[in-house]
Amino acid sequence: MSTTETNRAVAKRxxxxxxxQGRLEVLDEIIADDATDAAGPADGNRGRAGFVRHxxxxxxxxxGVTATVTDTVxxxxxxxxxxxxxxxxxxxxxxAPPSGRRFTGQSISTIRFRDGKIVEYEVLPDRLGIxxxxxx
Numbered sequence: 001m002s003t004t005e006t007n008r009a010v011a012k013r014x015x016x017x018x019x020x021q022g023r024l025e026v027l028d029e030i031i032a033d034d035a036t037d038a039a040g041p042a043d044g045n046r047g048r049a050g051f052v053r054h055x056x057x058x059x060x061x062x063x064g065v066t067a068t069v070t071d072t073v074x075x076x077x078x079x080x081x082x083x084x085x086x087x088x089x090x091x092x093x094x095x096a097p098p099s100g101r102r103f104t105g106q107s108i109s110t111i112r113f114r115d116g117k118i119v120e121y122e123v124l125p126d127r128l129g130i131x132x133x134x135x136x
Contacts (some may be wrong), residue, residue: 003077006116011067012069017131019065020065027048028048035050035098035117039121059095069082069083069084070082070083078111079110080108083109084105086103108123115118
């Protein structure tokens, strides 16, 4: 398997196993010790612990969260992931108070790899579309 294909596979594992299934132990295999989660809380986005905090928050704020990878583009040490999030809001999301509403949103993430592990994670979600569904 080529490096770009390995990186694609790791990116998919992140969404399928860690986010959707809540298997946080997988992060030990796929996240570098010095990784940065730019989508996580600014005061604690470093290393695996930052990813654990982010995913733990997401899984508590969105009941039954499902992160589905719809496409990937890989080149060099980067993978761009197009993915969909789906679930029921139980906690604050993008400033919207808990509504109990089901929502679906599109996101694009950029993930940088080193030696087959994630070292940088950034995400651009459709915040407006999600908040409109939660507050309509």
